[in-house]
Structures are given as C-alpha cells and as structure tokens.
Amino acid sequence: MSILKGKAFKFGDNISTDHIAPGRLFHLRSNLPELAKHVLEDADPEFASKMSKGDFVVGGNNFGLGSSREHAPQIIKIAGVGAVLAKSFARIFYRNAINIGLLLIECDTDKINAGDELEVNIKEGYVYNKTQDIKLPFPPLPDVMIKLLNEGGLIEHIKKHGDFDLV
Amino acid sequence: MGQTIAEKILSKHADRPVKPGELIISNIDVVMVQDGTGPLAVNEFKKMGKGKLFNPERTILFIDHAAPSPRKELSNSHTVLRDFAKEYGAVLSEVGEGVCHQRLIESFVNPGEVLLGADSHTCTSGALGAFATGVGSTDIAVVMALGKTWLKVPSTYKIVLEGEFEKGVYAKDLILYLIGLIGADGATYKALEFTGSAVKNMTMSDRFTISNMAVEAGAKAGLFETDEKTREYLKQHGRENKFVEIKADDDAEYERVININLSDLKPMISLPHTVDNTKTIDEMPKVEVNQVYIGTCTNGRIEDLRIAAEILKNKKVKEGVRLLVAPASRQVFLQALEEGLITTLVNSGAAIVTSGCGACVGVHAGILGDGEVCLSSQNRNFQGRMGNTEGFIYLSSPATCAYSAIKGYIADVREVL
Numbered sequence: 001m002s003i004l005k006g007k008a009f010k011f012g013d014n015i016s017t018d019h020i021a022p023g024r025l026f027h028l029r030s031n032l033p034e035l036a037k038h039v040l041e042d043a044d045p046e047f048a049s050k051m052s053k054g055d056f057v058v059g060g061n062n063f064g065l066g067s068s069r070e071h072a073p074q075i076i077k078i079a080g081v082g083a084v085l086a087k088s089f090a091r092i093f094y095r096n097a098i099n100i101g102l103l104l105i106e107c108d109t110d111k112i113n114a115g116d117e118l119e120v121n122i123k124e125g126y127v128y129n130k131t132q133d134i135k136l137p138f139p140p141l142p143d144v145m146i147k148l149l150n151e152g153g154l155i156e157h158i159k160k161h162g163d164f165d166l167v
Numbered sequence: 168m169g170q171t172i173a174e175k176i177l178s179k180h181a182d183r184p185v186k187p188g189e190l191i192i193s194n195i196d197v198v199m200v201q202d203g204t205g206p207l208a209v210n211e212f213k214k215m216g217k218g219k220l221f222n223p224e225r226t227i228l229f230i231d232h233a234a235p236s237p238r239k240e241l242s243n244s245h246t247v248l249r250d251f252a253k254e255y256g257a258v259l260s261e262v263g264e265g266v267c268h269q270r271l272i273e274s275f276v277n278p279g280e281v282l283l284g285a286d287s288h289t290c291t292s293g294a295l296g297a298f299a300t301g302v303g304s305t306d307i308a309v310v311m312a313l314g315k316t317w318l319k320v321p322s323t324y325k326i327v328l329e330g331e332f333e334k335g336v337y338a339k340d341l342i343l344y345l346i347g348l349i350g351a352d353g354a355t356y357k358a359l360e361f362t363g364s365a366v367k368n369m370t371m372s373d374r375f376t377i378s379n380m381a382v383e384a385g386a387k388a389g390l391f392e393t394d395e396k397t398r399e400y401l402k403q404h405g406r407e408n409k410f411v412e413i414k415a416d417d418d419a420e421y422e423r424v425i426n427i428n429l430s431d432l433k434p435m436i437s438l439p440h441t442v443d444n445t446k447t448i449d450e451m452p453k454v455e456v457n458q459v460y461i462g463t464c465t466n467g468r469i470e471d472l473r474i475a476a477e478i479l480k481n482k483k484v485k486e487g488v489r490l491l492v493a494p495a496s497r498q499v500f501l502q503a504l505e506e507g508l509i510t511t512l513v514n515s516g517a518a519i520v521t522s523g524c525g526a527c528v529g530v531h532a533g534i535l536g537d538g539e540v541c542l543s544s545q546n547r548n549f550q551g552r553m554g555n556t557e558g559f560i561y562l563s564s565p566a567t568c569a570y571s572a573i574k575g576y577i578a579d580v581r582e583v584l
C-alpha cells in the first residue's frame with residue numbers, strides 16, 4: 001500500500017469535528033456505516049455522494065479541531081477515503097486517526113486544487129500532483145504512527161503485544 | 168534543570184524524569200467517557216478481550232450529552248453504558264447529575280493526578296493542578312484495560328497574568344482574549360501554565376473556566392499551580408486530604424511566555440464560526456439575539472448563576488428572546504435553589520434545563536432555527552454546533568449573556584455594573 005491514488009476533495013481551514021460528524025447526528029453514532037453516509041456533510045453536503053473509494057480529503061490548517069469524537073476519523077475511514085492531507089492537524093484528531101489506522105499527511109495543500117489527481121508515496125514521503133505535475137514532499141511519518149498503521153491500529157497492537165510496545 | 172507543572176506530573180506517572188517531545192507510557196489515575204464517546208469505547212474495550220477494568224472505582228461513565236435522551240437510539244446508547252457500568256463495576260453518573268467536567272472537579276480528580284477523558288474539555292481539571300487531557304474512544308478503551316497510555320510530553324507556554332479585572336470583565340473574557348491572540352491552533356500540542364500575581368486572587372471557578380478553554384487554542388492541557396484556594400475547594404468537596412502542592416520549578420523552561428495585564432481587558436465576544444474570531448464589546452456591531460444560553464462546563468457554575476441572577480433580578484428577558492439556563496451539575500442546581508437564584512432567573516423569564524450539556528452540543532434542548540442567533544456562555548461556536556448549520560453562535564461571559572437577554576441584542580454589561 002505504499003502508493004495511493006485518488007482525486008482531491010478540497011476543504012478550507014479549521015474543518016471541525018462538527019463539520020465532519022455533526023452533533024445533530026449524535027443518534028447515528030452507534031451506527032457508523034450510516035453516519036459515514038453523512039461524512040463532512042456540514043462542510044460539503046455532496047461530498048459523500050461524489051467521492052469514490054481511495055479519494056483524498058484535502059484540508060488547510062488545523063484540520064479536525066474540536067471535540068474528541070473518534071467517530072470523525074472513523075467515518076472518514078469507513079467512507080473509504082485514502083488519506084487526509086492538510087497543512088496541519090488538531091491534536092486529538094491526529095491521535096485518534098493514528099489509533100484507528102487512518103492515514104494523515106501534512107503537506108503544502110495550497111498546491112492542490114479540487115479535482116486534482118494525486119498519488120501519495122508513503123515510503124518516499126511525497127505527494128505527486130499529477131494534474132499539475134508537481135511533487136509535494138512531506139516529513140516522514142512518526143515511528144509510532146507507522147507501527148500502529150502497520151498493525152491495524154491501537155486495539156490490534158494491544159491484542160498482539162498484550163501491552164504497549166511503542167517506546 | 169527545573170520542570171514545568173506538566174513535566175513534573177508526567178515524570179511521576181512515567182516513573183522517570185521526562186522532557187518535552189519525549190514519547191512516554193504514563194500511568195493514568197482517572198479515566199472517563201461520556202454518552203457520546205462511551206459506547207464506542209465500550210465496544211473497543213470488549214474487542215481487546217481483557218475481561219476486566221484496571222481500576223473500576225476510577226473509571227467513570229457520564230450520561231450528560233443527551234440527558235434526558237431525546238431519541239430512542241440515544242436511549243439505547245445509554246443502556247449500553249448502564250449495563251457496562253453494572254457488569255464491570257465502573258462508576259455511572261446518571262441523567263441530571265451534571266456535565267462530566269463539572270462532576271469530575273467536584274468529586275473525582277485531585278491535584279497531581281493524570282486524568283484521561285474521551286471528551287476534549289477534559290482539560291478543565293487542570294485548574295486543580297492535575298494533568299488532564301482529552302483523547303478518543305480507542306485510547307480510552309486501552310486506558311480502561313491497562314491503566315496507562317502513550318503520551319508525548321508537551322512543551323509549555325507560560326501565561327503570566329497580572330493586574331485585576333475591571334468591572335464587567337471576567338475569566339471568560341480573559342480566555343477568549345488569549346485565544347483570539349494566539350489563534351485556535353496557537354498552542355497545538357502545548358501545555359498552558361497560568362501563573363502570575365493575578366492568579367492568587369482568582370476563584371477556582373475562574374480557573375476552571377480558563378482551563379476548560381485551553382483546548383480551544385489547541386492545547387493539550389491548561390494548568391494552574393495549587394494554593395490555598397485549591398485546598399479550600401477540595402475541603403468544600405470533602406477531600407481536603409487529597410491536597411498536594413503542585414508548582415513549577417523556578418528554573419523551569421518555557422517555550423513561550425505571554426504576559427497579560429487583566430486591567431487592559433474588556434468584555435469579549437467570539438463571533439461565528441470560530442472561537443478565535445474575537446472582538447471586544449466596543450468593536451461589536453448591533454447583533455440581535457433569539458436565544459441566550461447560560462450553562463455548560465465552561466460557565467454553568469454557582470458563581471456564574473449568581474452573576475446572572477444579580478443582573479436579571481427584577482428585570483425581564485426581552486420579548487422575543489428565550490433565555491435557557493442549565494446549572495452545570497445537580498450540586499450547582501441545589502445550591503442555586505437554596506440561594507434563591509433559580510426563582511430570580513425563572514421570574515425574569517428564563518427556562519431551566521436539566522443539568523448536563525443541554526443545548527451546547529446540538530442534540531436537544533435548544534437547537535437553533537435557520538438564521539437564528541444565540542449568545543452562549545459555552546466554549547465553542549463552530550458551524551452546526553447547536554444543531555443547525557444555518558445558526559449563528561456568539562460566545563461571551565455569563566454576565567454579558569444575562570444583560571444581552573434583557574436588551575435583546577449583544578450588549579455591554581458595564582452599562583449596569
């Protein structure tokens with residue numbers, strides 16, 4: 001899975017967990033596949049219906065700010081998004097995404113437009129914007145993240161090792 | 168080299184001296200979920216197959232976000248939590264007992280401890296000198312089973328507070344000002360440590376308001392050292408024996424120092440749809456309000472209700488405006504009843520809502536209509552937060568809320584003080 005391909009869906013700065021998984025749909029939290037049909041609805045009502053499996057969510061600064069609801073990264077993953085690309089991420093969202101095995105990439109998303117075809121090369125650490133023919137490098141993922149992603153998230157990690165085996 | 172409060176507490180919980188940036192495995196004293204995040208945590212916990220809780224007496228499940236339940240799906244989620252608490256011996260906080268963070272400071276968290284909660288405003292307990300931070304349900308599931316978690320030790324911003332608040336200016340105005348100053352991501356991954364001569368004069372309620380909103384600047388924790396006020400608070404809540412001195416070393420290293428003189432501050436408003444979109448009341452255009460909400464883990468304490476009642480005494484809420492008040496906990500509610508505050512508020516036209524999150528999270532009890540404006544004492548004004556993306560949420564102190572409810576628009580409370 002070291003090269004991911006898909007189309008960019010562009011969002012702005014400060015996309016909150018309320019945009020991703022709004023409180024008004026609180027009652028769907030016990031039904032994540034159903035909630036996933038509404039993913040990012042309050043930022044782009046058509047996103048869920050327009051995206052295809054493997055496509056990328058591309059945000060600006062501070063993506064995922066707000067509540068600790070893990071349902072937000074969960075439904076992005078369940079909807080089939082290949083990775084979330086942003087200039088920066090909010091802390092809890094970042095941590096949740098690692099724990100559940102959703103890939104996050106920090107790069108210069110100003111150089112990505114809506115609809116651009118992207119290729120994410122995890123191993124070599126760059127996003128190739130095929131439409132614009134530019135390479136956007138990103139710093140290597142933290143070791144913890146690679147380990148947890150490879151093992152399928154935190155719960156699988158604990159199941160495998162019986163305890164933390166990260167430090 | 169000296170240590171900050173965060174470094175000190177985490178060193179103790181990692182059983183070795185820690186430095187900012189390090190990844191550690193930290194022991195956790197208290198762990199909590201609420202009804203929005205709890206069912207998923209319970210699910211993940213069961214997947215691990217550990218069979219029992221690491222520390223059931225300090226694993227707390229709160230039913231507060233949708234309490235009482237407005238829908239059958241949520242009622243079923245509540246059942247999941249009740250059944251889990253019973254089966255595994257965890258502590259359950261029922262409908263009407265109050266908002267999780269208020270209940271935690273009243274009854275569960277002590278200075279020097281580490282609290283992990285599946286709710287972003289878990290940082291509230293930092294005002295008690297506890298390292299308290301919010302994470303997601305999966306993290307919490309693991310803490311429930313193992314009593315520990317992985318953490319990156321944050322570096323610390325020192326916020327030095329001097330001077331005194333002018334009339335009409337409160338802790339809420341200070342924290343809104345700070346968030347406006349550094350931005351909604353201005354302290355991402357950092358701990359905030361509030362210190363300086365002004366802190367000594369601050370009530371615990373002020374400190375809770377400030378710590379509560381640390382996360383709105385992206386911070387991992389919002390910490391205060393402990394002092395006589397902390398001791399007194401613990402005493403009032405039946406656990407003076409849990410007092411310990413928590414204090415940074417004089418030679419601790421801070422990544423950034425921000426100085427604020429409280430006497431320079433004015434009543435602040437945070438405008439839709441981000442918390443850092445702040446203006447002083449002097450810079451505000453006239454904004455008419457449909458709903459005013461006083462409550463939440465930020466500003467639903469007895470001190471807040473006293474301020475609101477004082478302003479609303481013998482006054483009427485403007486026609487066409489609805490004022491909702493949710494005491495943050497049953498304890499607060501009972502105290503407010505005893506002091507006659509509830510009578511005053513209801514006489515002015517307020518509707519009292521069950522102690523809990525109420526309208527804050529957009530699930531029930533105060534969802535906005537299309538185009539409606541709400542002025543709230545809560546901590547967040549994101550688009551859709553109060554259940555409708557077509558609604559507009561402004562944030563302020565409870566005093567500004569109360570006075571604006573009388574005027575019918577966002578008004579300067581200094582006019583009547």
Ligand code: SF4
Binds near residue numbers: 288463464465524525
């Ligand atoms: S009162 Fe609002 S901010 Fe506080 S815990 Fe409840 S929903 Fe969250």
